[in-house]
Amino acid sequence: MPTMLEVQDVSAYYGNIQALKNVTLHVDQGEIVTLIGSNGAGKSTTLKTISGLLRPRTGSIKLKGEVISDKPAHVVAGLGIAQSPEGRRIFNRMTVMENLELGAYSHGKPDPVDLERVLTLFPRLRERIGQKAGTMSGGEQQMLAIGRALMAKPTVLLLDEPSLGLSPILIDAIFNIIKEINAQGTTVLLVEQNALKALDVANRGYVIQTGNIVLTGTAKELLGNDMVRKAYLGEE
Amino acid sequence: MNVTVTLFLQYLIIGLATGSLIALIALGYTLVYGIIELINFAHGEVFMMGAFFAATLIALTGITNESGGVAIVGILLVALVGSMIFSAALNFGIDRVGYQRLRNAPRLAALIAAIGFSFILQNIGIYWRGSNPFRPPEIIPAEYRSMNILTEWLGLDTAVRFRLLDLFVIGVTIPLLVGLTWFVYKTRVGTAMRATAQDREAASLMGININWTIGVAFLLGGALAGAAGMVALYYNDNARFQMGFRYGLFAFTAAVLGGIGNLTGAVVGGLLIGLAWSFSDGFVKLFIPAWGPQWTTSLVFGLLILVLVFRPSGLLGEETPDKV
């Protein structure tokens, strides 16, 4: 499969603090790739940099061979990269429908087919379509954040900890939906603390530590790796 | 009709007309504050510039109060639209030249830049029309200027005066208020504005061009201020480079009173300040002989202080706080 997203030697800073050190990773078309690491490792920063919210100081990011790391976030979004960001970041004072419409902002009008697809994936959103997003439960808000990203018809979907704060049943449901979205043709880069679940659905994975990619391999390889088992799967 | 009732109705009409003018200006403060949390201190001067532009434009056409109805109504409309475009462009330009560069600087920097723009525009005003008050070109025939609609058109037997000018103010402001609400709540760009106001980063992830969207807030606020300037020019029958100061402060107070960042709040606050202004200028002295217009400014700022102390988020602020 051709390479969809390519992050090459990217360093990124918050002021003078370096958060990413020569990060290199790639996601092929049709893959689910997961990025795992502990708190403050640089997972969200990687996604922010891909989305154009943070400009890399060195290195480059390419989407289907085209350099995107010099483009502002709204242009990157228009090129087909959607993100469900850390902390959901839904528009609290707007309705569920307005949030979904904003997801499709780059396309002008929302596509009814996409809307139907999102509401079928998340029937709860259909029930609450006119409700103010901020008044929904945490899990419902997480569904909205993912649904909103899907409304953009992304070629690459970036998910930042979609299982955070959800009940075990909902976590399973969310991971099933991620598989389903991927099966429908969307390439996924998944950031997770829940390494076991993430490696369960992913094809490949990367491990990031204090801004460095320290390990990469297929999901199976990583699940069998001693370091991963100790640090991220909580085994002694 | 009882004299007190007559006077009450009279001051009510003046208050509503003045209040809707203040509401137009207050919306400009609130739109900009809602989206970038900046108090645009130059906004009063953008309003003043709208009045100056209208006066100059009308004078240039050479139309007078003898030019005939079509020409007069036509030039009033052209001047209204012209002032709106002029002030919109001016406000947009101020953002592009000044505030946009300071987006990531400490908030104080943009605030000081705003005060700077305010002085610059006042000085342009002096250069343009001198420092004395001036009257607008006389294009409204005398018999219409003070005509009372209630007696002449509706045939009512009353001493209350609702002049053509009052109708003009209300006839301009209400469609603009409705139009703005429609724009902000029903259009794609309006939705982008609200999204940007709530969460700028998340909005840019949706593909919204943040700087352009902020620019639209400046365009809209400027257009409303330009319309208010043109209307105030004729409503007050004079203009001066300092006119933006008092109107600006009152409108800012109105925006805070209603809950800054909240559109409905700005309108409610504007009407309340307009009514307070009007009643304090004349009506209150029927009951408190020592009261007079000299107390109006103190009254308005007294209201502002009371709100800031007891309800800092404004009268409607909590209902829809359009801030992150």
Ligand SMILES: Nc1ncnc2c1ncn2[C@@H]1O[C@H](COP(=O)(O)OP(=O)(O)OP(=O)(O)O)[C@@H](O)[C@H]1O
């Ligand atoms: N806006 C910011 N300003 C300054 N430093 C930041 C900022 N955001 C993140 N950092 C720092 O950058 C580093 C990487 O943060 P990042 O948010 O990418 O971690 P993460 O891997 O997503 O962690 P978590 O699992 O806790 O979400 C951290 O040390 C963090 O303190």
Ligand SMILES: [Mg+2]
């Ligand atoms: Mg994170």
